[in-house]
Amino acid sequence: MTLFLKLKVKSLVTNKHLLFWSVFFVEFWLIMWFFVFSREGGEVPIEYVETNTATAFAFLGLIAAASVAISLTYSSAFQIAGARYVTKFTKLSPRRYAIEDFAANLVVFLIILAIFYISTMVITWIKYRVWVVPKYPLMLFGALVMGGILAHLLSYDLGLLVFAIRKPKSLTFIAMLPLMIAFVAYAALWTDFGVVATYVNPFHAYASIVCYTFLGKVPPIGRYFEYFFGGAEIELVDLRLALFSLMLWYIALLLGNVLLLRRVKVVSIHEIAHM
Amino acid sequence: MIELVEVHAGYDGEEVLHGISCVFDSKHLLLGPNGSGKTTLIKVITGLVPIDSGRVVIDGKDLRSIYGEPGLVATNVEDVYAMLGVSVRDLARLFMDLTGGDLDQALAMFEEFGLKPRDINRRKLWELSAGQRKIVTSVLALCSCAKHVVLDEPFEQLDPARKALLLKKITEYRGTIIISTHETWLIPALRTWSAYLMFEGRVYGRIDVEKLQRSKLVPNRVEEALLTFTISGREFSIVETGEGKALTDLITLDRVYELAMEVSS
Numbered sequence: 092m093t094l095f096l097k098l099k100v101k102s103l104v105t106n107k108h109l110l111f112w113s114v115f116f117v118e119f120w121l122i123m124w125f126f127v128f129s130r131e132g133g134e135v136p137i138e139y140v141e142t143n144t145a146t147a148f149a150f151l152g153l154i155a156a157a158s159v160a161i162s163l164t165y166s167s168a169f170q171i172a173g174a175r176y177v178t179k180f181t182k183l184s185p186r187r188y189a190i191e192d193f194a195a196n197l198v199v200f201l202i203i204l205a206i207f208y209i210s211t212m213v214i215t216w217i218k219y220r221v222w223v224v225p226k227y228p229l230m231l232f233g234a235l236v237m238g239g240i241l242a243h244l245l246s247y248d249l250g251l252l253v254f255a256i257r258k259p260k261s262l263t264f265i266a267m268l269p270l271m272i273a274f275v276a277y278a279a280l281w282t283d284f285g286v287v288a289t290y291v292n293p294f295h296a297y298a299s300i301v302c303y304t305f306l307g308k309v310p311p312i313g314r315y316f317e318y319f320f321g322g323a324e325i326e327l328v329d330l331r332l333a334l335f336s337l338m339l340w341y342i343a344l345l346l347g348n349v350l351l352l353r354r355v356k357v358v359s360i361h362e363i364a365h366m
Numbered sequence: 367m368i369e370l371v372e373v374h375a376g377y378d379g380e381e382v383l384h385g386i387s388c389v390f391d392s393k394h395l396l397l398g399p400n401g402s403g404k405t406t407l408i409k410v411i412t413g414l415v416p417i418d419s420g421r422v423v424i425d426g427k428d429l430r431s432i433y434g435e436p437g438l439v440a441t442n443v444e445d446v447y448a449m450l451g452v453s454v455r456d457l458a459r460l461f462m463d464l465t466g467g468d469l470d471q472a473l474a475m476f477e478e479f480g481l482k483p484r485d486i487n488r489r490k491l492w493e494l495s496a497g498q499r500k501i502v503t504s505v506l507a508l509c510s511c512a513k514h515v516v517l518d519e520p521f522e523q524l525d526p527a528r529k530a531l532l533l534k535k536i537t538e539y540r541g542t543i544i545i546s547t548h549e550t551w552l553i554p555a556l557r558t559w560s561a562y563l564m565f566e567g568r569v570y571g572r573i574d575v576e577k578l579q580r581s582k583l584v585p586n587r588v589e590e591a592l593l594t595f596t597i598s599g600r601e602f603s604i605v606e607t608g609e610g611k612a613l614t615d616l617i618t619l620d621r622v623y624e625l626a627m628e629v630s631s
Contacts (some may be wrong), residue, residue: 181464361430
């Protein structure tokens, strides 16, 4: 691990905002999920416990992922100016910079999701005395990596967008977009936004894939609680389409990255540092 | 050698640098009032602000084709060092690693400048005072062992003792140095250097600092002038003899507009 990668990971995992929103805030709702909104312990079918845990991990994990994306957006915005110098006059060539920066963001994303995974398992055990094991652990890991790639690309586009529209003070709003989009996907627990919304919202597609790899059952396109616990008949997610949607999002975000990089004229860090 | 050829650059469609051509090959002062485009020029040289037209050539290579070349150019522009939210010590470790600089020398210089180890170990760059930030970034630039060091207003916000110490470190540096400043006390302090003057996005010079120290500012274009430049649409000349005002009479070049009005009236 190079020093840039190591220090970037360190700077993010010691970032108080990132820790608060992606760990403490989400942990609070995890506790609420299990101890306020879930069935009481005792004679609860194992199927309920597994489904409940998978849904909590997929959807609260989505909020954790979006919270990480917020911090990554701030981080990318603060790096854009310096990156021009660093890639020219230090050992970090543009390729090396791009790879190490991506790797650092991905590592941080996976650390946060690993913390959330462990706490979901522990809380499930405390509540139901059951250790729930993901049905497809390797695929689940792959799905989380896909989430990390999404968070990285999205945060870069948003960070660049702030400079492209030449409104550095809009960073506070623009950085929150991942969380807003994630909350729309989160609403699918109760609401059915229809087939198109399922695949258009990358966070919805991501949550569906995580839920499937954890539970081993194809989830519905919406109204998860009604489908899983109320027996409602709802159309199921086409997982191949969800995967395809994510891939298209990657391509679109990468293209956005290239286009925005061409437009961007860096604003002094002072203009965004004191917002 | 850093060479700028007809460089035009700016922000938001507004041109700040209007066709700048100059050569930096030894020790140079870039003198000009605030808002004259000095920082933009430094950001152009360091690749932070892309140019709209013209060329920047560093040691024979076009800046646009320079990538991954540690030890070529170092700077104290804060944007460069605001990349990661880590302690000053980690920042120094990172940049000395990336540029092939001397970490021990940097840490020793922090101490020499009176930065407390607690601040270095715990605080992030933006948690320091403006003067401390200037010290940290200037020290990192000087310790990176680069061939060309470009310092933007390195003495701003520093107390007199630290100004004197930084001046000593700068004069001891072997390599090309460009210092942008609006402070005229540097003129007698760096008499062996050469200078460029900068007003309203245009560079004038070059001129030996020693000559600049002796010369006077007079209105209008004068035949035997060392330099002629334009401020607010009016021409002024720097002459070695004559009735005028010395630039060194000003504490800051921000007062050059007052002086110009005074001289022309």
